[in-house]
Amino acid sequence: MGSSSATDWADIRKKALKEKDFEIADTESILLPVAYGPQNANSRWERLDHEVIKDLMKAVKDNGLRSPYFKQLLKGTFNTYDLAPYDCRAITSTIFTDSQLLIWDAKWRRALGELRNRYQGGPHAAFTILQLAGVPPNDRPEDQAELLPQDVLADIKEAARKAILQIPPAGTPEGIYTEIKQGLSKPFITFLDHLTQAVERQVSDEAAKPHPLRSLAFANANVECKCIISAMPGQPTVTEMVEACCEVGTPQHVATIQASIWGEQVERILKDQDEKFSKTLAALQPALQQSNSTEAFVQDIKEENTMQVNVIPKWIWTQDLYLFWETRTRAQIVNAQRHK
Known part of the structure; x- marks a missing residue:
């Protein structure tokens, strides 16, 4: 003893x-x-x-x-x-x-x-x-x-x-690990942390943990991360997935996507306005040739451009874009005056 x-x-x-x-x-x-x-x-x-x-x-x-x-x-x-x-x-x-x-x-x-x-x-x-x-x-x-x-x-x-x-914090509902999803704006690394913690708590067999972690890291990722992972050669490890998707969902990434979306919208607005301007100018050309002044038409151009500016969020406007917009407006006015 x-x-x-x-x-x-x-x-x-x-x-x-x-x-x-x-x-x-x-x-x-x-x-x-x-x-x-x-x-x-x-x-x-x-x-x-x-x-x-x-x-x-x-x-x-x-x-x-x-x-x-x-x-x-x-x-x-x-x-x-x-x-x-x-x-x-x-x-x-x-x-x-x-x-x-x-x-x-x-x-x-x-x-x-x-x-x-x-x-x-x-x-x-x-x-x-x-x-x-x-x-x-x-x-x-x-x-x-x-x-x-x-x-x-x-x-x-x-x-x-x-x-x-394996014990969840007091007051925290224990969700099933298979139901943990990334979401559109959640960073991949944050999603993976939540998934890892849930698998750690709910899967008792140590040898079995890597499989659901890897499979769900892909299956429950958002569309963008799925596309990135699907394009990777072979069967990427969880670490390789993290490295490939580390920027997805971050504020910088979201801002880049929003800028891209608004950039496309700006391009559409410019194109639509050009078409509208050309049609309007063609319709008013006889009147402009008989008139001694184009002030009213110039004012219409300025008001139309200002209205289009207000459609686009201020955060998307850079100094270069403002300069381009002003130059374009002046060019439209000059073009109208030439058709006088």
Whole structure:
């Protein structure tokens, strides 16, 4: 039997109270990572600094469960300590709401069931789900540290960490990952981030995750990105898709498209006005030849051009376009005067 040393949890609670960290102060969990002697024998419990838990809680509060910062902090914490099932439950109880904790527990137990199936025929085949999950009568952390081998504890801990990453933030509806679409104005990289997070939470089989991610990155992309990806040779990777579509949906890209659309409209307006001017000039030519002044007709030209200018958004007008428009108006006036 391995030796064990108790943790002064009361001292941890006192520190938390002193720092007004009431959530930790109120918890009854004793967070004790497992430590091993030579040859991984004589497992014992050592204190897990309460600052570690505070950092995790703060990361969730300030950055969110989906943030890269929290994910890295969680991974670092779980890699640093050999945690028992009791510790995994204690940690999750400090960062999750009650409903999130229920979802996490269900996902964790499902993963432990897959773990137990994997153990069949090996030296760990005798372990039950209750033992792996650390539920009564297997809920004493000291017993868990002595009963479960280090490699089993590592598997349990990793299953707990992956289950944590599958939990949606509190108050956020969990949409089906197959229904996540890019939309017309959403940048491809933003769409891919949402899709990746949903696949990470909802697909438990690590080996199966790349396939839906790659297929949906194309199938649920907007029309423009689909055209870009379809034109790529072979079967592009997700990374290649991102590189090819990185500009689609950005403000600069949207502005370029709008400028192109309005450019076409400006061209149509100019063409229509030229045709209208030519017809009007031809119809009025007899009157212009008899008249001593073309002021009224010149004024009509100016008013018509001003009306056309107002049709086009101001943001599309460059200095060169204004100069072109003014030059064109003057040319029309000169042309009218020549037909006098």
